[in-house]
Amino acid sequence: MSLTRRIAAGVAVFAAFACGGCSTVEYYAQAVTGHFDMIRRAEPITDTIARESTPAGLRERLALVQRMRDYASRELALPDNGSYRKYADLGRPFVVWNVFAAPEFSVSPRRSCFPVAGCVSYQGFYAEADARAHADALHAQGFDVYVGGVPAYSTLGWFDDPVLNTFVFYPEPELARLIFHELAHQVAYASGDTVFNESFAVAVEREGLRRWLSQNGTQAQREAWAASQTRRARFIALVLEYRDRLARLYAGSGTAGDRRGGKEKLFDAMFADYERIKREEWGGFAGYDRFFAQGANNALLASISAYNELVPAFEELLAQKRGDLAAFYAEVKVLAAASREERNARLRAGSRLPAKKE
Numbered sequence: 145m146s147l148t149r150r151i152a153a154g155v156a157v158f159a160a161f162a163c164g165g166c167s168t169v170e171y172y173a174q175a176v177t178g179h180f181d182m183i184r185r186a187e188p189i190t191d192t193i194a195r196e197s198t199p200a201g202l203r204e205r206l207a208l209v210q211r212m213r214d215y216a217s218r219e220l221a222l223p224d225n226g227s228y229r230k231y232a233d234l235g236r237p238f239v240v241w242n243v244f245a246a247p248e249f250s251v252s253p254r255r256s257c258f259p260v261a262g263c264v265s266y267q268g269f270y271a272e273a274d275a276r277a278h279a280d281a282l283h284a285q286g287f288d289v290y291v292g293g294v295p296a297y298s299t300l301g302w303f304d305d306p307v308l309n310t311f312v313f314y315p316e317p318e319l320a321r322l323i324f325h326e327l328a329h330q331v332a333y334a335s336g337d338t339v340f341n342e343s344f345a346v347a348v349e350r351e352g353l354r355r356w357l358s359q360n361g362t363q364a365q366r367e368a369w370a371a372s373q374t375r376r377a378r379f380i381a382l383v384l385e386y387r388d389r390l391a392r393l394y395a396g397s398g399t400a401g402d403r404r405g406g407k408e409k410l411f412d413a414m415f416a417d418y419e420r421i422k423r424e425e426w427g428g429f430a431g432y433d434r435f436f437a438q439g440a441n442n443a444l445l446a447s448i449s450a451y452n453e454l455v456p457a458f459e460e461l462l463a464q465k466r467g468d469l470a471a472f473y474a475e476v477k478v479l480a481a482a483s484r485e486e487r488n489a490r491l492r493a494g495s496r497l498p499a500k501k502e
Contacts (some may be wrong), residue, residue: 145163147274159322178270179299182239185232186306192231195365195421205312205319206231212320220352223328233309238293240268241275244450245287246442249403251387251447253289253338263336265450266292274351288441299330309324317353317361317369324352331473334480340487344476350455351462356497378421379432380452386414389444411440457491464494 158481171393189206192198209228246256253265269275272293279289295311303405311322328348336341350373357366393406415436422428458476465471479487 148500156239173272174270175326176270178240179303181270182232182234182306182308183303185234186230186233186304189229189231189307192416202312208316208331209307209319209323209474211313211360212323214362215356216327216352218323219355220324220348221473222324222348222352223330225301227301227327227330228305228307230304230306231308231312235309237310238272238295239308239310240270240291240294240297241272242266242268242281242294242447243279244290244292244443244447245279245282246446247398248286248288249407250443251391251394251400251442251449253450255336256310262352263338265446268297288443290438290443290447292447293487294328298326300333301330317357317365317372320356321349321353324356325349326471332476332480334471334484334487337484338450339453340480340484340491342451342460343459346451346455347462348469350459351467352418373427375431379418380448382414382417382421383445383448384453386410387449390442390445414440454491457494460494461491487489 145155147289155269162451189210193206207253213228216228246252247254255263255265267278269278272291273293279291283289296308299305300371305326307323311319314322323346325348328345329341334339334346355367357369361369378404390407390410393410394403396403400404418432418436422430435448438444461475462469464470479490482490
């Protein structure tokens with residue numbers, strides 16, 4: 145494919161992936177301008193390391209990224225290309241801000257569709273103010289909304305995604321996890337199925353980080369990561385439990401007032417359970433408080449479940465392949481090419497997850 149066609153196709157894919165299929169000229173403009181500004185700022189990591197003005201701390205982190213990037217392709221069978229071999233400083237804490245929305249009485253996210261990338265469960269903005277304004281507009285229409293800053297995204301291999309200042313100083317396990325996650329999106333992508341795509345990438349990041357730490361981490365890092373995974377599993381279980389309870393409430397025959405009152409009670413109960421878990425199980429650990437900073441609502445639950453719902457099914461599939469990542473990826477590609485109903489059924493049939501109606 146020529147460079148011109150690659151850029152044109154890449155812009156179309158990116159605009160759909162980050163923007164959720166918005167049709168206004170302004171929306172496309174902010175997507176394309178924001179992305180190409182990031183690409184313009186990126187330079188080879190080797191050049192950044194070699195520059196005398198580069199701070200020592202950044203130089204060390206980029207050297208660590210190089211080792212992680214080589215490991216990803218050599219040991220995890222992830223794509224060996226130009227992604228995460230350049231660095232860009234955007235001068236802001238996040239690359240985009242994603243806006244999730246859900247109806248007042250539904251835990252299913254509002255989906256935005258685009259002919260190339262299919263439907264996605266969020267919309268992305270390069271300026272936080274634009275994201276907040278869009279969220280306000282959706283809220284005025286009656287939607288529950290949640291805005292979350294995003295440190296990185298994948299262009300699915302159309303461009304060489306760079307390392308960014310938004311995550312380069314993450315703790316080592318988090319840095320490795322993010323790189324493995326974003327590279328996984330280049331392996332397989334099911335158009336219009338956010339839960340499938342994100343759950344697959346999370347499964348890859350978890351397995352990749354387990355292997356990275358076993359070979360390169362300290363005992364303290366391995367223990368800290370194990371503890372964090374226990375907390376993460378507990379938090380996700382809590383969110384999914386209340387998502388399902390809310391779904392049953394919304395599907396009931398009560399009046400709008402009954403549902404509204406029941407919704408408030410369930411979210412109050414979830415907060416109470418969360419505070420109890422922090423106190424009794426986590427020794428006061430408050431790392432998940434940030435998710436509730438805007439208040440909990442249907443959109444927040446949808447955003448969390450989108451990244452985690454099918455992770456156990458993918459991990460079971462990897463176990464069935466005896467940890468052979470190449471064989472695992474090949475099977476996931478087959479699933480990605482199938483219909484959404486078929487891949488959902490096949491994934492759930494091979495795991496302990498209950499069947500789910502489409």
